[in-house]
Amino acid sequence: MNLEQEFVKWFSQQKQGEGKGRKPGEPYSNLTITAYKNALKNACKSLINLDLPQSNLFWYTNAEDFRKLRQKILNSENFDEVNQRYGNQAFSAGLAKYQQFLQERETQPASEKPPSPPTNPAKPQYTAENFLSEAYIIREKYTDITTQLIRKKNIILQGAPGVGKSFLAKRLAFSLIGAKDDSKLEMVQFHQSYAYEDFIEGFRPTESGKFSLKHGIFWQFCSKAKLDPANKYFFIIDEINRGNLSKIMGELMFLLEHDKRGEEFAIPLTYSGEKGEKFFVPKNVHIIGMMNTADRSLAMIDYALRRRFCFITISPAFDNPQFISDFTQNCPKNSPIAAEIIRKMTALNAAISTELDSGHQIGHSYFCTNTPLSERDIANILKYEIAELLTEYFFDDSEKLAEMLAILEIRL
Numbered sequence: 044m045n046l047e048q049e050f051v052k053w054f055s056q057q058k059q060g061e062g063k064g065r066k067p068g069e070p071y072s073n074l075t076i077t078a079y080k081n082a083l084k085n086a087c088k089s090l091i092n093l094d095l096p097q098s099n100l101f102w103y104t105n106a107e108d109f110r111k112l113r114q115k116i117l118n119s120e121n122f123d124e125v126n127q128r129y130g131n132q133a134f135s136a137g138l139a140k141y142q143q144f145l146q147e148r149e150t151q152p153a154s155e156k157p158p159s160p161p162t163n164p165a166k167p168q169y170t171a172e173n174f175l176s177e178a179y180i181i182r183e184k185y186t187d188i189t190t191q192l193i194r195k196k197n198i199i200l201q202g203a204p205g206v207g208k209s210f211l212a213k214r215l216a217f218s219l220i221g222a223k224d225d226s227k228l229e230m231v232q233f234h235q236s237y238a239y240e241d242f243i244e245g246f247r248p249t250e251s252g253k254f255s256l257k258h259g260i261f262w263q264f265c266s267k268a269k270l271d272p273a274n275k276y277f278f279i280i281d282e283i284n285r286g287n288l289s290k291i292m293g294e295l296m297f298l299l300e301h302d303k304r305g306e307e308f309a310i311p312l313t314y315s316g317e318k319g320e321k322f323f324v325p326k327n328v329h330i331i332g333m334m335n336t337a338d339r340s341l342a343m344i345d346y347a348l349r350r351r352f353c354f355i356t357i358s359p360a361f362d363n364p365q366f367i368s369d370f371t372q373n374c375p376k377n378s379p380i381a382a383e384i385i386r387k388m389t390a391l392n393a394a395i396s397t398e399l400d401s402g403h404q405i406g407h408s409y410f411c412t413n414t415p416l417s418e419r420d421i422a423n424i425l426k427y428e429i430a431e432l433l434t435e436y437f438f439d440d441s442e443k444l445a446e447m448l449a450i451l452e453i454r455l
Contacts, residue, residue, distance in 0.1 A: 047084070047101040050144050051076060057140075079137035082129045089128070090119045091255060097267065100138075106145035108270055113138050120255070166222035174218040178211055179360035179407065189219060191353040192329055196301040199283060199332040202357035204432065205406025208333040209281060211357065215331065216277035227271075229264045230279040233286030239293045243322075244314050256314055261295070268325045276328050283332035288348050298324045299351045336402030337436075360407045361388050370407075373416050380418055384410065391450045395436070398443055403436055405429055425453050 054076050059069050087098040095112075103109045116122060116138065126134045171189075175182060192198050192215065200208045213230070217223050231242075239245060242261050246254040258266075261278060268276040289296070294310055297303060309321035332352065360366045362385075371381040392404040409424050410416070430453055437444035448454065 045101070046104060047080065049148075050083075050101065050141060051080060053144050053147075054079065054140060075133075078129065078131070078133040079140060082134040082137045083141055086125050086129060086134045087116065089121070089125045090116065091121050091249060095263075095266070100141060103270060104145070105270065106142065106149050109142055109145055113142055166224045169214075169217040169221065169223045171218050174214050176365075178207070178214060179363040179366040180211070180357075181363075185218075188215060188355055191355065192219070192331070194301070195353045196304065196328070197299055197330045197332070197352045199334050199352045199354050200357050201334040201336050201354055201402075203337050203359065203402055203404045203406055204335060205408045206357045206359055206404075207406060207408045207411070208357055210408070212279045212281075212331045212333060216275075216279065216329075219275055219329075220277070227274060227276045228279065229260065229277075230281065231260055232281040233283055233288075233291065235286065237286045237291055239291055239313070242291050243293060243295065244312055246314065258315075262322065265322070265324055265328055268328045272325065272327055274327060276325075278328060278330050280330065280332045282335065284334050285338075292348070294322075295324070296347060296351070298322070299330070299348075301351075304328070358401070359388070359392055359404050361385050361392070363407075366407055366411075370410055373410075373412065374421070375415075375418060378418065380421060384421060387451050391447060394447060394450060399436060405432065422453075425451050 054071060055073075057071060059071060083100040085098075087095055087100065097103070100109075100112075103112060117135070122135075126132050128134075171182075171185060174180075175185060178185075180188075188198065200212060202208055213228065216228055220227050231237075240247070240257075240259065242259045244256060244258045244262055247257040249255050264276070264278055292299070294312060298308065298310065304324050304326040306323050309323035310316075311320065312322050315322070330352075367381075367385060370385070374381040388405065388407075395403050395405070409428055410421070429451065430448060433444060433447045437447065
């Protein structure tokens with residue numbers, strides 16, 4: 044039985060007080076129960092200037108958290124208008140009933156409570172073993188990464204293009220959650236135009252031509268995580284060094300520190316702080332950033348932010364036994380091309396490290412596909428993807444470019 048069904052059952056057992064057209068002690072009608080239920084599920088979608096992690100109010104299970112949320116809802120800009128839409132003030136009455144239900148539920152003896160729904164009921168299990176079977180990383184490296192992520196709460200996966208940083212980030216999170224549960228993940232990509240107003244909060248235009256305060260994606264994610272402190276939540280930032288980090292993060296620079304998590308470190312934010320509201324990053328929120336080490340146009344991570352993250356280098360996996368096995372199986376049967384490509388790419392990366400640095404090496408994911416690769420497919424990857432990247436690397440040195448292409452035995 045989920046919480047919505049539990050509420051409906053509880054509500055059907057409640058007795059009405061004396062009122063117009065009814066006697067005290069009468070049960071609520073099915074029509075009334077349905078109206079209250081629909082209002083609790085849908086009415087918040089129509090409220091403006093109220094960003095909630097979940098508009099279906101049956102998602103909220105803690106009585107005290109819901110009491111605070113109810114007050115915000117009642118104070119929202121167009122609450123009266125929305126309340127009228129649901130007839131007989133079913134929305135406001137439903138809020139009061141649901142708060143009463145949660146309070147009674149929490150004081151109910153454990154022996155009388157209905158069993159809680161299972162964690163991640165429809166989510167497939169995902170463990171460290173699943174991660175290791177998909178990612179071309181050895182167990183010791185996986186243990187190092189997860190240990191630092193749990194301890195520091197913030198890590199950055201850095202590496203050259205094609206080493207699988209995005210692929211790894213999501214699966215790292217799944218392995219620590221214990222299931223493929225996207226509801227506990229959020230992913231964004233930073234860019235030069237990304238701002239504090241997108242990430243934390245800011246004023247945005249409304250349909251009426253006015254401006255209202257809107258909470259950004261990270262604020263909403265933290266609000267969602269606060270309601271589920273028993274589980275880990277992961278916020279993934281792709282291209283973390285592509286944005287103006289001081290401009291995006293603002294006060295978050297302080298709150299990101301692993302020992303500054305929790306309500307005791309709550310601080311006022313730039314906009315909502317004027318109303319006396321404070322913000323904090325919950326202890327169960329973990330951040331995984333990704334950084335391309337080969338792009339010359341990207342900003343360096345400043346020291347203040349660098350101190351708040353562990354930096355973990357992800358290297359090409361051409362020497363990983365699992366990659367070698369998977370790539371060989373994906374190539375034409377009885378063809379030596381898999382071994383040839385691994386030999387060429389290993390030599391190419393060694394030459395790139397000598398001429399540039401290890402951050403410009405080329406990753407293995409260029410050769411990771413869900414469909415079999417023909418020899419023509421592989422030739423095209425070399426010519427139209429890897430050779431083009433080399434051209435960018437050595438745009439001002441044609442001789443070095445020729446040397447690199449010679450290793451791959453291709454001509455442009």
